[in-house]
Amino acid sequence: MTLPSPPDTSRIKAFGDHLGDGIVQLCFSLPVPNGAAAEAAAAALVGKMGMERVQVVHRQELDAHVTFFTVFARCRHEVNFRQFEDLVPERPCLSQSEIEERLAKLGLGEVVLVGAATGTDTHSVGLDAILNLKGYHGEHGLEAYKGLQVHNLGSQVPNEDLLERAAALGAHAVLVSQTVTQQDLHKKNLAALRAAARKHTRLRNTLFICGGPHLEPELARELDYDACFGRGCTPAHVATFLVEHFERQLTQAN
Amino acid sequence: MQDSKLGLDPTQVEACHRLARRIVAAVLDDIEGRSTVAIERALLRLLGVAGADPEGVPFVNRIVSNLHAEGLLQDGACYWLFRIALADGISPLAAAERLRDYPDCLRTTAPVDAGLIAQACHAAFGEALEEIIARHSHRPALRTSAARHPKPLRYVLTATGSVREDILHARAVAAAGGDIVAVIRSTAQSLLDYVPYGETEEGYGGTFATQENFRSMRQAMDAWCEENGRYVRLSSFCSGLCMPEIAAMGAIEGYDNMVNDALYGVLYRDINPQRTLIDQLMSRRINGFFGVTINTGEDNYLRTADAVRAAPSVVASQLINYQMAKASGLTDPLIGIGNAFEIPPDTVNGFLLEWAQAQLTRELFPDCPTKFMPPTKHMNGDLMRTHGCDTLFNLIAVTTRQGIQTIGVPTEGVFTPLIHDRVHGLQGAEFAAVFARDLHDEIEFRQGGLIRLRAKEVLESAQALLERIASEGLFASLADGVFGDVARTRDGGKGLDGVFQCSSRYLNGFHLATRARSAERSAA
Ligand code: B12
Numbered sequence: 039m040t041l042p043s044p045p046d047t048s049r050i051k052a053f054g055d056h057l058g059d060g061i062v063q064l065c066f067s068l069p070v071p072n073g074a075a076a077e078a079a080a081a082a083l084v085g086k087m088g089m090e091r092v093q094v095v096h097r098q099e100l101d102a103h104v105t106f107f108t109v110f111a112r113c114r115h116e117v118n119f120r121q122f123e124d125l126v127p128e129r130p131c132l133s134q135s136e137i138e139e140r141l142a143k144l145g146l147g148e149v150v151l152v153g154a155a156t157g158t159d160t161h162s163v164g165l166d167a168i169l170n171l172k173g174y175h176g177e178h179g180l181e182a183y184k185g186l187q188v189h190n191l192g193s194q195v196p197n198e199d200l201l202e203r204a205a206a207l208g209a210h211a212v213l214v215s216q217t218v219t220q221q222d223l224h225k226k227n228l229a230a231l232r233a234a235a236r237k238h239t240r241l242r243n244t245l246f247i248c249g250g251p252h253l254e255p256e257l258a259r260e261l262d263y264d265a266c267f268g269r270g271c272t273p274a275h276v277a278t279f280l281v282e283h284f285e286r287q288l289t290q291a292n
Numbered sequence: 293m294q295d296s297k298l299g300l301d302p303t304q305v306e307a308c309h310r311l312a313r314r315i316v317a318a319v320l321d322d323i324e325g326r327s328t329v330a331i332e333r334a335l336l337r338l339l340g341v342a343g344a345d346p347e348g349v350p351f352v353n354r355i356v357s358n359l360h361a362e363g364l365l366q367d368g369a370c371y372w373l374f375r376i377a378l379a380d381g382i383s384p385l386a387a388a389e390r391l392r393d394y395p396d397c398l399r400t401t402a403p404v405d406a407g408l409i410a411q412a413c414h415a416a417f418g419e420a421l422e423e424i425i426a427r428h429s430h431r432p433a434l435r436t437s438a439a440r441h442p443k444p445l446r447y448v449l450t451a452t453g454s455v456r457e458d459i460l461h462a463r464a465v466a467a468a469g470g471d472i473v474a475v476i477r478s479t480a481q482s483l484l485d486y487v488p489y490g491e492t493e494e495g496y497g498g499t500f501a502t503q504e505n506f507r508s509m510r511q512a513m514d515a516w517c518e519e520n521g522r523y524v525r526l527s528s529f530c531s532g533l534c535m536p537e538i539a540a541m542g543a544i545e546g547y548d549n550m551v552n553d554a555l556y557g558v559l560y561r562d563i564n565p566q567r568t569l570i571d572q573l574m575s576r577r578i579n580g581f582f583g584v585t586i587n588t589g590e591d592n593y594l595r596t597a598d599a600v601r602a603a604p605s606v607v608a609s610q611l612i613n614y615q616m617a618k619a620s621g622l623t624d625p626l627i628g629i630g631n632a633f634e635i636p637p638d639t640v641n642g643f644l645l646e647w648a649q650a651q652l653t654r655e656l657f658p659d660c661p662t663k664f665m666p667p668t669k670h671m672n673g674d675l676m677r678t679h680g681c682d683t684l685f686n687l688i689a690v691t692t693r694q695g696i697q698t699i700g701v702p703t704e705g706v707f708t709p710l711i712h713d714r715v716h717g718l719q720g721a722e723f724a725a726v727f728a729r730d731l732h733d734e735i736e737f738r739q740g741g742l743i744r745l746r747a748k749e750v751l752e753s754a755q756a757l758l759e760r761i762a763s764e765g766l767f768a769s770l771a772d773g774v775f776g777d778v779a780r781t782r783d784g785g786k787g788l789d790g791v792f793q794c795s796s797r798y799l800n801g802f803h804l805a806t807r808a809r810s811a812e813r814s815a816a
Binding site: 223 | 451453460463464467468479480483494495496497560561562595596669672673705708711712715
């Protein structure tokens with residue numbers, strides 16, 4: 039018995055049963071009364087998404103004018119996976135001891151990190167997992183790393199307070215956590231932090247790193263952050279980024 | 293306690309309650325004789341002072357800051373309001389307007405006999421409270437008619453940020469069998485030392501609790517009830533810097549439930565412990581007087597601390613919170629003690645530990661509508677896994693006969709629920725409730741078995757913790773981080789500047805009227 043041969047990764051499609059079948063599952067609600075017309079509208083909407091063989095397998099009234107659907111369909115589209123492999127390479131994560139060694143070689147002295155969950159965000163568990171000794175998933179937080187000096191200011195910290203502390207401490211990197219993303223609250227707050235930071239001359243060379251479970255890397259780039267870390271990231275991921283960044287900076291300077 | 297499925301020792305349970313009473317008595321002594329700006333505003337609201345100026349500053353805030361500016365806050369808003377009303381021969385509401393617009397009147401008003409002021413205040417509050425009770429006199433019967441057999445009531449949150457959209461979501465909740473709809477507040481609201489005014493269309497992770505939003509939601513759900521013949525309860529949040537005001541607003545608009553927990557504000561919003569414990573006492577008195585069920589927030593501790601290890605601190609806090617509620621005049625059927633299902637899903641026998649904890653909560657508070665919260669901390673984007681965890685949670689909720697079951701939704705780890713997520717959650721709850729309906733009566737826990745041992749161990753550690761808190765005092769223990777692994781000091785955090793020592797002239801019209809009422813009741 040042999041497994042089906044791996045597909046040509048320059049042209050991949052979604053699949054569920056057979057490779058290349060294009061099967062996807064969709065769930066959504068429409069603001070219309072439940073009935074045959076609703077089902078036809080749902081199928082038409084899915085058709086517009088580039089889907090074929092649309093099958094509405096479930097529809098349900100949520101209120102007199104709201105209907106929920108579960109739909110299976112076959113998505114025509116394909117993408118070139120190789121393009122993404124080059125664009126977003128998987129970054130290897132270094133071990134704590136390796137990071138500490140390489141930090142020492144940098145000759146920067148202690149790298150100063152100042153972190154907070156800012157604005158009205160009270161979620162501190164994620165930032166604490168990255169910064170505090172206790173760490174995450176049995177891995178120590180950055181506080182435990184030789185060569186890093188960590189200041190965790192906690193949550194609900196006004197952006198300006200974070201920046202002032204960072205400037206006073208001569209921070210190499212500012213780490214900001216944002217968890218509440220409804221109605222783009224994080225976007226407004228991250229943009230405000232970045233704009234305010236530009237007024238601090240002492241923070242001109244400081245790295246700005248954001249993190250949180252629902253932040254999109256693209257948004258972070260758009261808002262001029264140097265890095266963005268999401269769900270499941272560990273202290274070592276962040277430390278690896280930092281050490282590699284400073285190494286690159288040194289080679290460029292030489 | 294005769295039929296304890298866990299084999300709890302009744303003398304030990306009583307000893308725990310005694311310790312909690314001692315802790316609470318010390319807290320009450322500590323906060324005695326003090327009031328806060330939020331309490332004064334709540335009193336004004338109960339009297340009917342409403343509205344805000346064009347900049348959005350509520351009138352009740354204007355009045356209290358005028359008193360503060362004149363250095364007269366220690367007498368309380370009631371004293372001055374009724375003194376002006378009597379001196380000038382005007383109605384209390386007219387006096388409130390004068391206080392709001394012409395703070396100079398505080399200096400020019402003629403002295404009035406203190407006894408007369410107290411009398412007028414007492415009478416006006418008596419009338420105002422009666423009026424609120426009368427307006428909602430039909431609700432107690434509706435609530436009884438909407439009791440769920442077997443328990444628990446199903447509690448669901450809406451949090452779109454817009455009250456209009458919340459109403460759409462709430463209707464879907466009602467249609468899917470939800471019993472309680474909670475309007476969860478916008479992220480920043482608990483830090484505001486005022487209640488925003490008007491209907492709001494924008495909030496973050498929640499919808500602002502305003503009097504107008506409360507009213508719109510109440511009207512919409514009452515209309516749904518008319519159409520469909522089933523009463524749906526409404527709930528919101530008395531926590532943060534406006535605890536007593538939100539209690540007053542809820543009473544005025546006919547709300548049925550309120551999350552009411554000072555410690556949540558202390559631990560997770562960094563609100564000053566003294567401020568919020570003083571506020572809590574008053575807000576719970578208001579809730580209790582109007583027959584509003586409160587819910588406490590111990591579930592939250594398990595989100596910042598390890599759920600297996602922190603179990604005793606949850607029980608200790610429940611016992612303290614219960615005594616605190618009793619001290620505010622709440623009866624057991626109005627005290628919804630919180631607990632939660634938050635053990636990491638990869639824990640071997642985690643389900644048994646959860647069962648032990650849920651059963652323990654039920655047995656410690658047999659007459660309270662305990663509120664059971666679904667897994668959230670360890671939930672992530674894996675919706676199927678979340679739904680699976682919720683199913684086990686639902687099974688325990690039904691089988692331990694919790695009073696209130698917050699409905700878990702598949703997207704719990706992603707965002708505030710989409711309109712269909714809640715419906716999926718409610719369907720899961722219904723499934724367990726029907727499919728395992730009488731499992732409760734079939735179950736006995738084996739002596740020496742894991743569940744009994746776990747319950748015993750948790751209760752013993754809780755007792756030890758209560759002993760420690762009783763000897764060092766609640767404020768010192770909070771500073772030590774006993775709850776949720778968060779440490780807060782007695783004088784730290786937000787809002788202490790809103791606390792004041794009452795003068796000998798101080799009046800609280802609500803207390804005057806309600807004490808007389810309960811004296812009347814016990815005489816009768
Ligand atoms: C715990 C919790 C709380 C606790 C927070 C306690 C505390 N001190 O942190 C309490 C109970 C207080 C709380 C309150 C609220 N919460 Co909350 N909460 C959660 C919960 C259950 C878990 C979050 C968590 O701790 N995850 C564990 C950590 C380890 O994971 P993490 O945060 O993703 O962090 C990791 C990465 O993202 C990353 N990371 C995070 N930050 C940073 C920063 C940097 C610099 C880096 C490098 C990396 C990084 O590294 C971490 C490790 O991998 C989630 C649900 C969920 N399962 O996600 C809801 C959730 C986040 N909360 C939510 C909401 C809406 C609220 C409230 C607004 C509700 C309200 N209306 O009152 C309030 C917040 C009020 C406010 N002012 O912010 C929503 C957010 C929805 C959204 N997308 O906008 C969620 C998703 C729940 C839900 N389904 O509605 N909450």
